[in-house]
Amino acid sequence: xxxxxxxxxxxxxxxxxxxxxxxxxxxxxxxxxxxxKQELGKGPQLIIDIRSNxxxxxxxxxxxxxxxxxxxxxxxxxxxxxxxxxVYFCAASYSGGYQKVTFGTGTKLQVIP
Amino acid sequence: GAGVSQxxxxxxxxxxxxxxxRCDPISGHTALYWYRQSLGQGPEFLIYFQGTGAADDxxxxxxRFFAVRPEGSVSTLKIQRTERGDSAxxxxxxxxxDNEKLFFGSGTQLSVL
Numbered sequence: 001x002x003x004x005x006x007x008x009x010x011x012x013x014x015x016x017x018x019x020x021x022x023x024x025x026x027x028x029x030x031x032x033x034x035x036x037k038q039e040l041g042k043g044p045q046l047i048i049d050i051r052s053n054x055x056x057x058x059x060x061x062x063x064x065x066x067x068x069x070x071x072x073x074x075x076x077x078x079x080x081x082x083x084x085x086x087v088y089f090c091a092a093s094y095s096g097g098y099q100k101v102t103f104g105t106g107t108k109l110q111v112i113p
Numbered sequence: 114g115a116g117v118s119q120x121x122x123x124x125x126x127x128x129x130x131x132x133x134x135r136c137d138p139i140s141g142h143t144a145l146y147w148y149r150q151s152l153g154q155g156p157e158f159l160i161y162f163q164g165t166g167a168a169d170d171x172x173x174x175x176x177r178f179f180a181v182r183p184e185g186s187v188s189t190l191k192i193q194r195t196e197r198g199d200s201a202x203x204x205x206x207x208x209x210x211d212n213e214k215l216f217f218g219s220g221t222q223l224s225v226l
Contacts, residue, residue: 042162098168098212
């Protein structure tokens with residue numbers, strides 16, 4: 001089955017700086033890579049996703065990149081704000097069917113005002 | 114409500130007891146998923162429903178776990194003879210159809226004493 005590794009496990013940045021979270025996946029059949037933000041006491045919320053036919057996707061301060069050959073994908077958050085503080089999960093699945101998503105272990109991001 | 118609703122938000126039980134966890138998906142969403150999240154980990158897939166049928170229950174850890182969705186809307190996750198290792202947050206998610214993004218509920222925190 002799919003295995004997703006994520007690092008770092010914790011990340012502290014100053015407000016306004018950028019944050020980068022990196023993930024690798026094992027199953028070459030995976031073609032859908034969502035990123036979730038989870039705040040304390042809440043369920044994960046999808047913030048951005050990318051499909052394997054695309055190398056990069058951007059949405060305001062958030063961008064994701066995908067290297068299919070290396071099986072690497074990354075989340076970039078620019079101009080970080082205190083409300084970006086949360087746990088972020090990368091994930092992978094095969095989107096040909098339903099979303100049996102495999103999650104990474106999470107990165108706890110702290111943005112220091 | 115607008116989102117996925119899970120009840121109860123917290124459940125404390127004793128080892129060996131039976132518990133039921135309820136999920137109300139977003140109205141009109143045909144796909145429903147259960148995931149389990151242990152402390153400090155990413156969610157892990159348990160089971161997927163399309164309509165009333167469990168299309169994939171490969172993530173259920175053993176036969177003490179069972180889930181139903183009799184009318185294609187509300188789902189109940191049932192755990193028999195609970196064990197301390199069952200303690201986790203049980204998350205429910207729904208999507209409009211198979212290949213659409215997941216919307217997660219806030220989860221049920223299950224504690225087995």
